[in-house]
Amino acid sequence: MIPRLVTLRYRRPDGRWRRLYVPVLPAALVLSPLLLLAVLAGLVACRVTKVSPVGALRCTGQLLWALTGTRIELEDSQTALLISVR
Amino acid sequence: MNEQRRQILEMLAEGKITADEAERLIDAVGREQPEPPPGAALRPKSRPKYLRVLMVDNSAEEPSRVNIRVPLQLLRAGVRLASLIPPQALTRINAALDKSGVPIDLGQIKPQDIEEVIEQLDDVTVDIDDPDAKVQVFCE
Numbered sequence: 482m483i484p485r486l487v488t489l490r491y492r493r494p495d496g497r498w499r500r501l502y503v504p505v506l507p508a509a510l511v512l513s514p515l516l517l518l519a520v521l522a523g524l525v526a527c528r529v530t531k532v533s534p535v536g537a538l539r540c541t542g543q544l545l546w547a548l549t550g551t552r553i554e555l556e557d558s559q560t561a562l563l564i565s566v567r
Numbered sequence: 568m569n570e571q572r573r574q575i576l577e578m579l580a581e582g583k584i585t586a587d588e589a590e591r592l593i594d595a596v597g598r599e600q601p602e603p604p605p606g607a608a609l610r611p612k613s614r615p616k617y618l619r620v621l622m623v624d625n626s627a628e629e630p631s632r633v634n635i636r637v638p639l640q641l642l643r644a645g646v647r648l649a650s651l652i653p654p655q656a657l658t659r660i661n662a663a664l665d666k667s668g669v670p671i672d673l674g675q676i677k678p679q680d681i682e683e684v685i686e687q688l689d690d691v692t693v694d695i696d697d698p699d700a701k702v703q704v705f706c707e
Contacts, residue, residue, distance in 0.1 A: 530653045540648040547640035550617060554634040558627065 484549045484566045492561035571596045615639060615689045615706035626699040639685050639706070646681045649673060 489501040509516060523541075527534040551566040572593060579589040622633040652660070657674055664671050693704035 530656070532651050532653055537651055540644065540651055543644040544641070544648055547638055547644040550636065550638045551641065552634070552636040554632070556630075556632040558629040558631070 482549050483546060486567045488563070488565040488567070490561075490563040490565075492559070494559040496559065614686070617707050618642070618688070619703070619705055619707050621701075621703040623701045624699065625701075639688070642685065643678065643681060646676060646678050649676065650678070 484505045487503040487505060489503070491499045491501075493499065520538075523537065524534050526532075527537050548566045551564070553562075553564045555562045575584070575589050575592045575596070578584045579586065584592070616639060618637045618639055620633065620635040620637075622631075624631040652673070654674075661672055661674070664673075688706045691704075691706065693702070695702040
């Protein structure tokens with residue numbers, strides 16, 4: 482399943498939580514010009530390194546799709562970080 | 568048919584018990600061992616979906632915690648991505664790994680091999696208990 486929402490939570494040393502919700506599809510649409518540049522740069526890199534661009538695109542897509550369900554929680558004394566991909 | 572029912576029917580056939588007694592015995596055996604729900608035996612064991620790493624470090628005044636859940640699908644995708652590494656880069660990576668004391672040939676890691684590893688991961692649990700730290704690695 483395609484990732485839909487990335488949640489970032491960060492607890493600062495003063496104990497206050499910062500939350501950031503990133504909807505993936507709208508963010509990708511907003512950043513589409515940059516993504517297009519990144520894809521072009523990737524294609525050039527594939528050509529230089531003689532890697533199949535189709536295979537690279539497919540693998541990158543699979544990697545992004547597989548991110549759904551990832552959850553990383555780190556807590557160290559006053560600071561804490563939570564990254565969740567849904 | 569389980570072994571107890573077979574024995575009861577054999578006793579009935581040999582005339583050791585009457586039909587009523589056999590019926591009562593079969594009912595009693597059925598109550599002791601309820602039938603599994605239909606399809607339960609055919610249902611395959613669910614495959615693990617996530618790799619979970621839990622760590623608690625109590626050595627400091629305030630404990631540190633790490634809780635990571637990674638989809639196993641990410642492992643598969645990563646291996647496929649590794650298969651795209653150019654041969655000249657692969658040679659250098661293998662040499663660097665060998666130099667660091669990890670003699671692994673990345674070129675030998677194939678997606679079908681990782682499938683076998685993932686299938687067996689269900690039974691793997693790493694549990695390290697220390698007075699200052701606790702580490703758990705398992706699949707769920």
